[in-house]
Amino acid sequence: LSDRLSGIFDKLTGRGALSENDVNEALREIRRALIEADVALPVVRSFTDKVRNRAVGAEVVKSVTPGQMVVKIVHDQLVEMLGAESQGVDLNAAAPVTIMMVGLQGSGKTTTTSKIARRLTQRDKRKVLMASLDTRRPAAQEQLKVLGEQNDVDTLPIVEGQGPVDIAKRAMTAAKLGGYDVVLLDTAGRTHIDEPLMVEMADVKSATQPHEILLVADALTGQDAVNLAKNFDERVGITGIALTRMDGDGRGGAALSMHAVTGKPVKLVGTGEKSDALEDFHPKRIADRILGMGDIVSLVEKAAEAIDAEKAAEMARRMQKGHFDLNDLAEQLKQMEKLGGMSGMMGMLPGVGKMKKQIEASNIDDKMFKRQVAIIQSMTKIEKRKPELLKASRKKRIAAGAGVGVAEVNKLLKMHRQMADMMKQMGKKKGMLGKMMGGL
Numbered sequence: 142l143s144d145r146l147s148g149i150f151d152k153l154t155g156r157g158a159l160s161e162n163d164v165n166e167a168l169r170e171i172r173r174a175l176i177e178a179d180v181a182l183p184v185v186r187s188f189t190d191k192v193r194n195r196a197v198g199a200e201v202v203k204s205v206t207p208g209q210m211v212v213k214i215v216h217d218q219l220v221e222m223l224g225a226e227s228q229g230v231d232l233n234a235a236a237p238v239t240i241m242m243v244g245l246q247g248s249g250k251t252t253t254t255s256k257i258a259r260r261l262t263q264r265d266k267r268k269v270l271m272a273s274l275d276t277r278r279p280a281a282q283e284q285l286k287v288l289g290e291q292n293d294v295d296t297l298p299i300v301e302g303q304g305p306v307d308i309a310k311r312a313m314t315a316a317k318l319g320g321y322d323v324v325l326l327d328t329a330g331r332t333h334i335d336e337p338l339m340v341e342m343a344d345v346k347s348a349t350q351p352h353e354i355l356l357v358a359d360a361l362t363g364q365d366a367v368n369l370a371k372n373f374d375e376r377v378g379i380t381g382i383a384l385t386r387m388d389g390d391g392r393g394g395a396a397l398s399m400h401a402v403t404g405k406p407v408k409l410v411g412t413g414e415k416s417d418a419l420e421d422f423h424p425k426r427i428a429d430r431i432l433g434m435g436d437i438v439s440l441v442e443k444a445a446e447a448i449d450a451e452k453a454a455e456m457a458r459r460m461q462k463g464h465f466d467l468n469d470l471a472e473q474l475k476q477m478e479k480l481g482g483m484s485g486m487m488g489m490l491p492g493v494g495k496m497k498k499q500i501e502a503s504n505i506d507d508k509m510f511k512r513q514v515a516i517i518q519s520m521t522k523i524e525k526r527k528p529e530l531l532k533a534s535r536k537k538r539i540a541a542g543a544g545v546g547v548a549e550v551n552k553l554l555k556m557h558r559q560m561a562d563m564m565k566q567m568g569k570k571k572g573m574l575g576k577m578m579g580g581l
């Protein structure tokens with residue numbers, strides 16, 4: 142991929158805005174990369190459409206080539222379309238929290254069940270019960286029992302002759318009586334999606350009302366990923382996806398396909414046969430892998446650095462002139478988030494002890510950055526430039542748009558005023574502003 146890409150990109154040497162031709166030519170290679178990474182065709186199409194919208198007309202910053210600019214946009218769009226970072230399964234429900242695992246035969250359901258159970262037991266100190274509802278494959282229930290013994294996790298005693306729904310009900314009763322925090326239901330699969338499987342999954346679901354239903358799928362799942370995810374989601378209703386065998390050759394395009402068609406998050410990634418080979422989902426890692434490792438990643442990083450540096454320099458120029466509007470604040474909040482939050486950034490600057498206290502006192506905590514950016518994004522262009530326009534009714538509209546209370550909008554505006562004042566003071570002492578922008 143990278144040879145072909147750099148060939149294309151060498152040709153793109155124009156300056157200024159990206160033209161439709163530049164973008165289309167680069168996108169042909171990107172499309173090929175996505176298909177090689179097993180991303181489903183309809184998803185490839187909607188992805189490249191989104192990139193085209195975002196890229197055509199985008200300003201190419203001085204220190205990168207148009208080609209690097211396109212790659213950066215593709216990478217960002219890919220990360221965005223892959224969904225959020227994940228912290229694994231959601232346990233926010235009354236005990237016993239029920240987690241049902243679904244998927245095709247051989248996708249890794251039983252293995253992933255025991256991986257999750259092990260993590261919840263060892264890391265999160267939960268009392269976990271596993272039950273195999275797989276009455277189709279000989280020794281399937283035995284397989285889970287052995288994994289339970291290896292990882293010190295209880296399994297539901299095996300009773301011959303019971304069907305999946307009866308086993309599930311028995312597991313729920315045993316979990317309640319035994320004071321378990323979590324019940325994991327490992328179901329049977331099929332080699333392909335069929336009606337009896339969907340009926341069985343729906344029956345188990347209605348008998349147990351699981352809090353999480355995780356679709357387990359192999360990272361090598363190709364064009365089938367869309368059908369697979371759609372069917373399970375429509376017929377059973379999934380809450381998340383676990384992608385297995387990411388230790389293999391698969392590039393993980395299935396993650397993009399499955400998330401795109403269901404909107405459900407990829408929560409976990411399996412990276413080996415052993416019981417500890419389970420990771421949280423990091424969209425950036427998968428994006429790097431889908432685009433191909435190595436060159437592309439360093440290209441993206443180089444471009445990102447250049448873009449950040451140019452933005453920071455531009456911001457410094459504006460501040461020195463005494464401009465610091467809400468656009469600047471939004472930009473800065475995003476940069477801060479990247480740098481490990483306010484405290485991380487302040488730690489890099491010399492002589493800011495007093496300011497740090499001031500900022501802490503004004504209640505800027507690192508988790509707020511995303512919400513604050515959302516508030517600013519709910520404003521109109523003019524409002525961002527002239528925050529003094531924001532009276533009660535506008536504030537209400539903005540608060541509703543960002544899903545926060547008006548108090549939070551006020552807090553943000555107050556913070557902006559404080560920062561703008563601070564910037565003005567610092568602008569007078571040029572040396573210090575220079576240092577601060579260097580830190581950004």
Ligand code: GDP
Nearest residue numbers: 246247248249250251252385386411412413414
């Ligand atoms: P099930 O039929 O869906 O229950 O699938 P299993 O859990 O029995 O897994 C089928 C095979 O895939 C087993 O040999 C597992 O060891 C293997 N497997 C599962 N997850 C992973 C993974 O993340 N990486 C690798 N390399 N192998 C895995």
Ligand code: MG
Nearest residue numbers: 250251275281
């Ligand atoms: Mg199994």
